[in-house]
Amino acid sequence: MSEPPADIATEKVVAGHPAVRALVESFDQQFDFAPGLLKAGENQVCVRVPPDRLLEVMTFLRHDARCRFEQLSDLAGVDYLQFPGATDRFAVVYGLVSLTHNHRLWVKCFVNDPDPKVPSVVAVWKGADWPEREVYDLFGIVFEGHPDLRRILTWEGFGAHPLRKDYPLRGLGERESYPVIGRDHA
Amino acid sequence: MELTGPTGAPGHTGQPAYALTRLDKLLAWARRNSLWPLPYATACCGIELMATAASRFDIARFGAEAMRFTPRQCDLLVVAGRVTIKMMPVLQRIYTQMTEPKWVISMGACCSSGGEFDTYAVVQGIDQFMPVDVYVPGCPPCPETLLEGFMTIQRIINEGRARPSHQRGRGLRIRVEPRSPSQSSATEGGQEG
Numbered sequence: 001m002s003e004p005p006a007d008i009a010t011e012k013v014v015a016g017h018p019a020v021r022a023l024v025e026s027f028d029q030q031f032d033f034a035p036g037l038l039k040a041g042e043n044q045v046c047v048r049v050p051p052d053r054l055l056e057v058m059t060f061l062r063h064d065a066r067c068r069f070e071q072l073s074d075l076a077g078v079d080y081l082q083f084p085g086a087t088d089r090f091a092v093v094y095g096l097v098s099l100t101h102n103h104r105l106w107v108k109c110f111v112n113d114p115d116p117k118v119p120s121v122v123a124v125w126k127g128a129d130w131p132e133r134e135v136y137d138l139f140g141i142v143f144e145g146h147p148d149l150r151r152i153l154t155w156e157g158f159g160a161h162p163l164r165k166d167y168p169l170r171g172l173g174e175r176e177s178y179p180v181i182g183r184d185h186a
Numbered sequence: 187m188e189l190t191g192p193t194g195a196p197g198h199t200g201q202p203a204y205a206l207t208r209l210d211k212l213l214a215w216a217r218r219n220s221l222w223p224l225p226y227a228t229a230c231c232g233i234e235l236m237a238t239a240a241s242r243f244d245i246a247r248f249g250a251e252a253m254r255f256t257p258r259q260c261d262l263l264v265v266a267g268r269v270t271i272k273m274m275p276v277l278q279r280i281y282t283q284m285t286e287p288k289w290v291i292s293m294g295a296c297c298s299s300g301g302e303f304d305t306y307a308v309v310q311g312i313d314q315f316m317p318v319d320v321y322v323p324g325c326p327p328c329p330e331t332l333l334e335g336f337m338t339i340q341r342i343i344n345e346g347r348a349r350p351s352h353q354r355g356r357g358l359r360i361r362v363e364p365r366s367p368s369q370s371s372a373t374e375g376g377q378e379g
Contacts (some may be wrong), residue, residue: 015300078253154272155271167306169305170305170306171305172306175305175306175307178271180314180315181282182282182314182375185281
């Protein structure tokens with residue numbers, strides 16, 4: 001995913017973000033985290049992190065004195081299938097809030113078929129437990145190192161991941177395949 | 187019911203002292219006027235169900251005001267709202283735990299047909315997986331419609347002479363089999379009520 005062309009004001013906002021400055025100083029030589037603004041939001045700074053470095057970066061963001069993101073306010077999955085301009089299939093999006101510094105940061109982690117895998121951040125934020133299960137359930141993205149990665153919204157026998165864009169709205173027969181009881185059933 | 191009997195018994199006020207009837211008729215009379223509904227309300231239909239139970243519409247007039255939240259004490263299951271396939275084990279278990287004889291009202295469009303929720307998770311009518319006696323149309327049905335549903339249950343009990351619900355052909359003589367591939371429309375059938 002490429003962010004929209006950044007004008008000077010945007011660059012100023014992004015470069016001035018204390019967490020981005022900290023990331024540049026610590027990680028800039030190791031990978032391109034492409035800082036930018038979210039298309040939808042004003043002053044919503046977003047960085048992208050490759051899955052193999054995610055846990056390291058998240059631990060840094062949680063504990064570094066300039067970042068101090070104590071709270072994981074959101075964790076969501078996105079399926080970019082047939083999305084205009086998209087180069088990757090899935091993203092896991094983390095919304096971080098620092099109560100100490102009163103700043104926010106979005107982190108996107110892109111993964112692809114056939115084996116979408118992201119390290120679990122439950123060790124960093126305990127509240128990531130159920131959101132990661134939800135993303136696993138609905139998108140089929142596996143969170144490695146999650147303590148209890150089971151389905152959370154659909155039932156255990158459900159074989160698919162229904163929020164994937166290539167999953168039909170009416171399902172693949174899951175809603176029809178259930179035992180029938182009659183009046184004789186006691 | 188036929189009133190008869192001696193009028194000269196001790197302590198008698200001049201009215202007949204006893205009544206003669208058939209036992210099944212008496213049972214049906216008792217059962218249809220003492221329904222114990224179990225509200226299985228999962229969506230906005232539950233609000234209308236509550237309105238039906240409240241003072242303005244008052245299902246106590248039909249002897250059905252004693253709602254209980256355990257299936258062991260109920261004989262009328264009112265399923266009101268969307269049912270997902272994940273809920274079916276619960277709903278079926280509740281149905282099997284209810285005391286005989288028992289009846290089921292499928293209240294509203296979602297419960298009867300899935301309504302507008304034509305998705306992978308929502309059951310497209312609970313009658314696919316369990317027995318239903320009365321379908322109450324509406325989205326949600328207004329309390330008068332639900333009262334008509336209660337009265338239909340009373341007619342079913344009366345017609346069927348309160349047979350145990352595991353006997354086939356009880357109730358009204360019109361049987362609808364929505365899931366049978368050979369019968370796609372309402373058919374006359376069933377045994378004599």
